[in-house]
Amino acid sequence: MILPASTSRFTYRLMSRLRLPPPPPRSKSMSAFLPPPSASPPHRPLFRLTLPKSFADNADAPAAALCFTTAGVITVLISVGGLTRLTKSGLSMVHWSPHKLSPPQTQEEWEGEFEHYKKFPEWQQRKGMSLDEFKFIFYWEWGHRMLGRLVGGIYGTGLGLLLLTKKVPTGYHGRLFGLMALGGAQGAVGWWMVKSGLTEDRRGDHKEIRVSPYRLAAHLCTAFVTYSGLVWTGLELMYPxxxxxxxxxxxxxxxxxxxxxxxxxxxxxxxxxxxxxxxxxxxxxxxxxxxxxxxxxxxxxxxxxxxxxxxxxxxxxxxxxxxxxxxxxxxxxxxxxxxxxxxxxxxxxxxxxxxxxxxxxxxxxxxxxxxxxxxxxxxxxxxxxxxxxxxxxxxxxxxxxxxxxxxxxxxxxxxxxxxxxxxxxxxxxxxxxxxxxxxxxxxxxxxxxxxxxx
Structure with missing residues (x-):
């Protein structure tokens, strides 16, 4: 039997024991790769090499759906967070009010928020900013924070329903609660990051007020870790x-x-x-x-x-x-x-x-x-x-x-x-x-x- 030069000894030895024909030599005609019409395929046992579980026949589907849904909303959250940084809007909300959900409603409230913003160092770089320009950057940061709360609300509500209906998968209580704690820590890291840009000592970095790059990296990495944990857990539940x-x-x-x-x-x-x-x-x-x-x-x-x-x-x-x-x-x-x-x-x-x-x-x-x-x-x-x-x-x-x-x-x-x-x-x-x-x-x-x- 004459083999092509490209065939290794290990490949030939293994192919011989499997009783497989050697690969044909290179040819411009595709007919060289086709078996003769009368040849019948060798008998091989059939195996199911696939992971068969799906949402239709999986008792853990509700928990998997919660993980994937939350991960999807975090994707939007990460995107909006990036746009908030790129538009230099991240330091527009200079105080944190966990109980307050809506942005300023009246002209007086907007002017009060704007005056409060002027007390912090970033204003020194933007003294020509108008109230409308301030509204633009404020809405980006406000939207980012509200999306963070939405993530917590979706996941917390979903986890509560799983507990009430007793559909939390066996052995996953600790992991699901751990993911919720990680999401809460993400919000705390975000505020810790913002605080680093509200003080005068940040002006030494290229004469520009900006948040600490270490805290920004911690904020982004925490978001990616939370997202990865949700995706991995969802896959675990889909394919037990x-x-x-x-x-x-x-x-x-x-x-x-x-x-x-x-x-x-x-x-x-x-x-x-x-x-x-x-x-x-x-x-x-x-x-x-x-x-x-x-x-x-x-x-x-x-x-x-x-x-x-x-x-x-x-x-x-x-x-x-x-x-x-x-x-x-x-x-x-x-x-x-x-x-x-x-x-x-x-x-x-x-x-x-x-x-x-x-x-x-x-x-x-x-x-x-x-x-x-x-x-x-x-x-x-x-x-x-x-x-x-x-x-x-x-x-x-x-x-x-x-x-x-x-x-x-x-x-x-x-x-x-x-x-x-x-x-x-x-x-x-x-x-x-x-x-x-x-x-x-x-x-x-x-x-x-x-x-x-x-």
Whole structure:
């Protein structure tokens, strides 16, 4: 048998034991890839490699719906928060009244609110502002805060109904209440962030009143953590552990029946390595999001608007040395130095993009080729999430470069922030869809198979 030069020894040995034909040599004619008309497909056992639960037949559907609905409203909240920052509206409400819901109603109330705003440092930068201009920035911040309350109201009401109807899934009481506490902490972190921009000591940062970039990053990351927790919990409820064990058992059975014993360990190792790569890529995406918060907190996106260089240099060494802060520990430059903050975000974005590309390539390779086509070890959910992650990553990179080179227009900057949330979401879905490949799931499936044989 003459094999193409591209076929590895391991592939040939495994294909021979599976009794699969070698891949045909490259040919301009597609007929070379088609089986002869009289050939009948080889007999293979059929397995259901998919996670079958849906809202229609899942008792935990109400709790999953609550998590996904709340996560959807948080998406709007994050978007409005970004627009509030981009329109420089975040310091317009200089006091916090938890019991007050409506904005000023009369002319007198608006003038009183405006006079109160003038007592704080930001007014010194905006002395030419009219009352109508103040209303514009005030409504952005007011809308952001009201959306935060709406998130709490939706989730709190939904959780209360689940408790009353006794539909809280077993073992999820602590997690659901923990998510509610995390949402409450998000509001507290938001006010803590705003307070950092209401004092004169913030004027030292480039002679501009702005909130602390550390507190802004904490506020954004808390929102992303809350969102991620809701999405992950919703996926857990949609695809319970029993279903994952069933799919893990099918994977084990297929490998045991169709792959020689000497090669089974290698295939399982490849699958688990792929899952590890997906987890690492999702974690790297979150770190990149956090670095983007420091870009926003330092207004670093407006400083270097060329790409792939920064002011004609790949690494702007001179600006990194001279830019603020000039004193204090060097590590502060990674979070406060405009040039270094943007450089860090670029490097993390490149690294994340490379990780996504590697993960997508590995997953498609595992499920492709003669061996992959025969084994089909990735579920439809995993394949869909894998392709979505790759597509969103390409869109997010394009948005980031466009936003930078066009000097951060508001609509593109807001879309780029939502793109980071979309990329994190696709990574979460991919990681969760591969949980049936976790070592624990496979061990449980093996034990169940041994018990069934006995």
């Amino acid at each position: 552990e029993a279903d994952r064990r069933q799919v893990a058992g099918n994977v084990q059975k297929r490998i045991q029946e169709m792959v020689p014993k000497v090669d089974q360990a290698q295939i399982l190792k490849n699958l688990r390595s792929f899952r590890g790569a997906a987890i690492a890529t999702t974690g790297l995406t979150f770190i990149t999001v956090a670095s983007g918060a420091f870009v926003a907190g330092n207004s670093a996106g407006n400083a270097y608007n060329d790409w792939p260089l920064m002011n004609g240099q790949f690494i702007p060494i001179t600006d990194i040395k001279e830019d603020y802060p000039n004193e204090g520990p060097f590590y502060r430059k990674f979070f406060e130095n405009t040039a270094l903050v943007q450089f860090d975000h670029r490097m993390l974005a490149y690294l994340t993009t490379g990780a996504v590309a590697g993960t997508v390539y590995t997953g498609l390779k595992l499920n492709g080729g003669a061996i992959g086509q025969s084994l089909k070890l990735l579920t439809p959910q995993a394949i869909t999430a894998l392709k979505a992650t790759g597509a969103v990553a390409v869109a997010q990179v394009s948005l980031g470069i466009s936003t930078l080179m066009l000097n951060v227009p508001i609509h593109l900057a807001a879309t780029h922030q939502l793109g980071s949330l979309a990329l994190l979401t696709s990574g979460l879905c991919l990681t969760h869809s591969l949980r049936y490949l976790a070592p624990r799931a496979n061990v449980v499936a093996k034990q169940a198979a041994k018990v069934a044989v006995k």
